[in-house]
Amino acid sequence: MxxxxxxxxxxxxxxPENRKVRAGIAILVLFALFALAGPFLVEDVxxxxxTAIHTADGMQPxxxxxxxxxxxxxxxxxxxxxxxxxxxxxxxxxxxVISTTLSVLVGVAGxxxxxxxxxxxxxxxxxxxxxxxxxxxxxxxxxVKGRGGWLTVALxxxxxxxxxxxxxxxxxxxxxxxxxxxxxxxxxxxxxxxIITRELIPSMAPLISASFLSAVVLxxxxxxxxxxxxxxxxNLTSWGSMLYWAQNASALARGAWWWFIPPGACxxxxxxxxxxxxFGIDEIANPRLRKxxxxxxxxxxxxxxxxxxxxx
Amino acid sequence: xAADERVKDRPGRRVRLGAARYFVQRLxxxxxxxxxxxxLNFLLPRLMPGxxxxxxxxxxxxxxxxxxxxxxxxxxxxxxxxxxxxxxxxTYLGQVAHLDFGLSVxxxxxxxxxxxxxxxxxxxxxxxITAVLSFVIGTAGGIMAGGRAGSRTDSVATPGAMFLNxxxxxxxxxxxxxxxxxxxxxxxxxxxxxxxxxxGFSAAFIGSVISHAALPALTIALGWSATWFIGMRNMxxxxxxEDYVLLxxxxxxxxxxxxxxxxxxxxxxxxxxxxAINIGNVVGGQLLVEAVFAYPGVGYLLYQSVAxxxxxxxxxxxxxxxxxxxxxxxxxxxxxGLIDPRAREGRA
Numbered sequence: 001m002x003x004x005x006x007x008x009x010x011x012x013x014x015x016p017e018n019r020k021v022r023a024g025i026a027i028l029v030l031f032a033l034f035a036l037a038g039p040f041l042v043e044d045v046x047x048x049x050x051t052a053i054h055t056a057d058g059m060q061p062x063x064x065x066x067x068x069x070x071x072x073x074x075x076x077x078x079x080x081x082x083x084x085x086x087x088x089x090x091x092x093x094x095x096x097v098i099s100t101t102l103s104v105l106v107g108v109a110g111x112x113x114x115x116x117x118x119x120x121x122x123x124x125x126x127x128x129x130x131x132x133x134x135x136x137x138x139x140x141x142x143x144v145k146g147r148g149g150w151l152t153v154a155l156x157x158x159x160x161x162x163x164x165x166x167x168x169x170x171x172x173x174x175x176x177x178x179x180x181x182x183x184x185x186x187x188x189x190x191x192x193x194x195i196i197t198r199e200l201i202p203s204m205a206p207l208i209s210a211s212f213l214s215a216v217v218l219x220x221x222x223x224x225x226x227x228x229x230x231x232x233x234x235n236l237t238s239w240g241s242m243l244y245w246a247q248n249a250s251a252l253a254r255g256a257w258w259w260f261i262p263p264g265a266c267x268x269x270x271x272x273x274x275x276x277x278x279f280g281i282d283e284i285a286n287p288r289l290r291k292x293x294x295x296x297x298x299x300x301x302x303x304x305x306x307x308x309x310x311x312x
Numbered sequence: 313x314a315a316d317e318r319v320k321d322r323p324g325r326r327v328r329l330g331a332a333r334y335f336v337q338r339l340x341x342x343x344x345x346x347x348x349x350x351x352l353n354f355l356l357p358r359l360m361p362g363x364x365x366x367x368x369x370x371x372x373x374x375x376x377x378x379x380x381x382x383x384x385x386x387x388x389x390x391x392x393x394x395x396x397x398x399x400x401x402x403t404y405l406g407q408v409a410h411l412d413f414g415l416s417v418x419x420x421x422x423x424x425x426x427x428x429x430x431x432x433x434x435x436x437x438x439x440x441i442t443a444v445l446s447f448v449i450g451t452a453g454g455i456m457a458g459g460r461a462g463s464r465t466d467s468v469a470t471p472g473a474m475f476l477n478x479x480x481x482x483x484x485x486x487x488x489x490x491x492x493x494x495x496x497x498x499x500x501x502x503x504x505x506x507x508x509x510x511x512g513f514s515a516a517f518i519g520s521v522i523s524h525a526a527l528p529a530l531t532i533a534l535g536w537s538a539t540w541f542i543g544m545r546n547m548x549x550x551x552x553x554e555d556y557v558l559l560x561x562x563x564x565x566x567x568x569x570x571x572x573x574x575x576x577x578x579x580x581x582x583x584x585x586x587x588a589i590n591i592g593n594v595v596g597g598q599l600l601v602e603a604v605f606a607y608p609g610v611g612y613l614l615y616q617s618v619a620x621x622x623x624x625x626x627x628x629x630x631x632x633x634x635x636x637x638x639x640x641x642x643x644x645x646x647x648x649g650l651i652d653p654r655a656r657e658g659r660a
Contacts (some may be wrong), residue, residue: 127345129589130644131352132637134596135630142618142626143360192579221480228482231617241356243486247604264483271478279474279542288549289461 018284024276028213031270035089038082062258069258072249080237081262087238088220088267091154095219098158100212103165108200110166111173113192122170128163134158137222141231150223153232157219165211172207187296200265217274224267239263326460334649342642349634353627354404358397382415386624413628424628427510427613432632434504435602435609438525443594447587450537451580454544458579459571461549470545482600485531489604492527500524502606523636528605532598547579554578581652588644592637649658 054074062069068077110121140156176182177200185195201208219240226232227240234241246252246260283289369386395403407413413424453473457466493501505511505520551557552575560574561567602611610629617625 038654082609123341123344126341127348130342130345130592130638130641131634132592132596134593134599135633136352136612138599138618139356139626139630140621142621143357224480225482227602229603229618231618243483247486252486253494255490256496257490260486264480264486268479268483271480272475275474275478282546286546286550289546 001224018150018280019085019165019271020276021280024213024273024280027269027273027276031085031089031266031273034082035085039086042079042082059254059256059259062257068262069256071245071259072251072256072258076170077259077262080242081239081266084239084263085266086149087236088223088240091150091157091223091238092216092220094151094154095157095223096215097159098155099162099215099219100165100208102158102162104169104201104204104208106162107166107169108173110198110202111170112196112200118170121166125163125166125170128160129167133160134222134225137226138229138231141226145231149233150236150238153223153226154219157222157226161215163224163269165215168211169204169207172204173200176203206281209297210277213277214274217270220267220270224263227250239267316497330653331649335646338595338642338645338649342638342645344633346638349631349638350405350408351401353631353634354401357627358400379421382420384414384416407480408631414624416617417622418616418625421563421621424625427609428628428632431608431613434607435598435611438528438602438607438609439532439594439598442529443512443536443591446533446536447534447540447583450540451544451583453537454541454583455548455571455576455579457541458545458548459552459575460550466545469541473538473541473545476534477542478601479535481531481535482604484534485528485601485604488527488531499527501527504608517589524607528598528601528607531605531652532594535597536594539590540583540587544579544583547582548575551575551579555587584644584651588648589643591640591644595633595637614650 012283048244054070057070057074059072060070060074070076071080074147096239100207110118110125135155137160140160141153144152144156182195182199185199190198223232223238223242227234227238228247229241230244232238232240234244240263242263243260246256246263249256249259251257251259355552369383411425416424416427419427450473453469457463457469460466489501492498500506500523502524505517506524509517509520546636547573549566552571554575556610557570557575560570565574598609599611599614601607602609605616606612610633614629614633617621617629
């Protein structure tokens, strides 16, 4: 029988009480629902199509018939936005799974094992950190262009975006590895692999989930950027490919704001959600960043008004 | 007296020796990183599935007849399949050392190196100035906001910076093109200067350069100052409640002096380290901004090389960007080693 000593039960399952974190999670959940159920709603219930081309209807501003207007070739922007959310989110999720897994393995293993293994892993992380990732992403994506769909893009993003996370997780591991629960596990003769996977990684769950969320968002940004310059899969409807086609048809010069503002705004909203979550997590980790709640401030103000005698 | 001097002298000398060792060690790291970047650049086209060289040749022959020179520069990039890998590698290293990257496909028959050297000054000017400016603005703002957390400035600027920080840079660029370029028609949205001007030190030309750089610079600066602002604010908040800062305030020193001379001096260290490591991100982020504004720097060149499948240009650009990021990182790291002795003690 194996002893469970990691202090994990009190962290993972509860929803954080921080309001910023909650707001951020709510926005992300909303988008996830959008991506899951939206395409059915739009196509089967409202009868809109993301790919139907009505050239006669091109470049229509928003109206009752097309709530967000149409593209140059007459596709419905709203339908594209909803259908495209799925691809964008999928790329973000898959890339984030890849990069988070890599960063956890490299960071935690390096931080825990120490010595030569750590020196090698840290050197590798540092090198990967200083080689600019977007140009690398662009080069690799343009070689594999046309081969493989969104999965290839997700794979490339995932493989180039792990070093930041690895660095953070190594730092966290360094502070955890001398704690009692790790020592206890070492005393009972558990293997290093067991300690890494069953003790260290679970106790870092909040940090890992936070960095996973920001990896999702950064991957979505990267995917949108790649698609925008025509890499990635531009024939698949996604927020990034919408921006590509809008740019391609000079939507800006023609004043067709309804074509590129919605996909960009969706990407931005996801970014804001991640920003809220990150900010909230900083506040949880560092209570000084927190603004005192209104009740506390009122009490403090009242206490300041009271004379010393009253306070006593 | 003599003993006193020795005590005073010794830590100083140790720091100086430590600094030398730190520089050598950092230099070694960046040389290794540069070698990896160069090797990566060699391996990437060779690791790609299929035969990109023949594919590219076939694709180009579809458009127009290829000269022997063009075919030669494609093989220079992808390697002659008949040659063993190690000898291809040696040849390649020699070419890199001579900045010989063959001829550009998109700007045929201009050599790749000439195309890049035409773009580099624009990027260095635009990105160099905006990166430094946004660091100064963002950090100064962060000191003010973090030094008085909860003040009105803080409660307006911090959510604002968070918001800016969460937006994709190239989308801000698109919005600026729409609003300031097309709707209000205040500023030009493409190129680096008016086409009918001759480059030179004339007032008209310089004015044109500034007005063309305004929107791309503003786009990059907004996002980056927001990043520095948030980082600096958080560090300031942590630092202002340290004992030495409290002591300085208890001594009755002025608020501004305590904030800048005591708290900010220590709070800024992580930002400087972050600046070093973020140079790569600044360069990466600006690639798309340059593409949106058709600003003729290396970012826009990369965009053009992607659009016209100009692999020789694309590869060489990646190498140039990587090497310049590494050089900038080395510089920033060295500055960091000078201002923070703890950084020299190994781990950082």
